[in-house]
Amino acid sequence: MSKPKNCITVTKAKALQKNWNDTRAVDIKRAKGAKDVNAVTFNIDQLQEFIDYVKSESAKQRIANPGIRVYFAAYNNAVSDKATVFLNATESDDGNAANNYGIDPLNFGDGLWPPYNY
Numbered sequence: 001m002s003k004p005k006n007c008i009t010v011t012k013a014k015a016l017q018k019n020w021n022d023t024r025a026v027d028i029k030r031a032k033g034a035k036d037v038n039a040v041t042f043n044i045d046q047l048q049e050f051i052d053y054v055k056s057e058s059a060k061q062r063i064a065n066p067g068i069r070v071y072f073a074a075y076n077n078a079v080s081d082k083a084t085v086f087l088n089a090t091e092s093d094d095g096n097a098a099n100n101y102g103i104d105p106l107n108f109g110d111g112l113w114p115p116y117n118y
Contacts, residue, residue, distance in 0.1 A: 017117060025115075039111070043109075046106070054089045054103055056090070061102060068088065072085055073086055084107065084111060087106040088100075
């Protein structure tokens with residue numbers, strides 16, 4: 001299999017993540033008084049299952065080119081107050097596409113703790 005066209009170099013990824021740490025993580029730590037999660041890991045089989053689910057449900061809705069949007073989120077319960085992400089189906093693969101609320105989002109990846117840089 002060939003490398004997907006939108007892959008970036010490790011150097012670029014490190015620069016992007018450093019920029020996030022330098023411009024976002026600092027403010028989060030200041031606001032919360034502690035570091036927060038800066039990465040979330042999903043099991044590859046769970047991701048594939050979600051992709052297949054989105055494709056299948058979108059096809060039933062006659063959506064030809066669904067997308068998946070990543071939302072930043074945070075828990076607020078007795079177990080955790082840390083950041084997380086969830087994946088949400090969209091009505092097309094356009095960046096401005098509407099959310100597809102007819103398909104349940106995916107959550108429950110594992111937050112990297114303690115956080116460390118890419």
